[in-house]
Amino acid sequence: MQIVVRAKPGSGKVSKGSKYGLVEEVLEKEWTGKCPEYQVYVSAKAIDGAANKSIILSLAEYFKVSKSNVVLKKGRTSKIKIFEIG
Numbered sequence: 001m002q003i004v005v006r007a008k009p010g011s012g013k014v015s016k017g018s019k020y021g022l023v024e025e026v027l028e029k030e031w032t033g034k035c036p037e038y039q040v041y042v043s044a045k046a047i048d049g050a051a052n053k054s055i056i057l058s059l060a061e062y063f064k065v066s067k068s069n070v071v072l073k074k075g076r077t078s079k080i081k082i083f084e085i086g
Contacts, residue, residue, distance in 0.1 A: 002073070004037045005059070005081045009051035011041035021058035035082070052076065059083060 006026070014022050021042035042054035052072060060067040063085050075081030 006039045008041040009046040013041045023062040
C-alpha cells in the first residue's frame with residue numbers, strides 16, 4: 001500500500017512508547033485525497049538521510065513490518081514523501 005508522509009525532522013514531539021518517532025494518521029486528506037496520510041515526528045535532523053532512516057524505522061514499527069518492507073518512493077529531500085508499505 002502507498003502512503004503519504006509529512007516529515008517533521010528535528011522534532012521534540014516523540015512518542016514515549018516508540019523507539020524512533022511518533023506516527024499520527026491525518027484524517028483530513030490535505031495532500032493527495034487518495035492515499036492514507038500520516039505525519040511522522042522524529043528527533044533526527046534532516047542531515048545525510050538520518051531523518052529518512054528514522055522515519056522508515058518509525059513506519060516499520062507502526063505498521064508492524066520489517067524495515068525492508070518500507071520503501072521511500074518519492075521525496076527523498078522533501079518534507080512530503082511517498083512510501084510503499086509491503
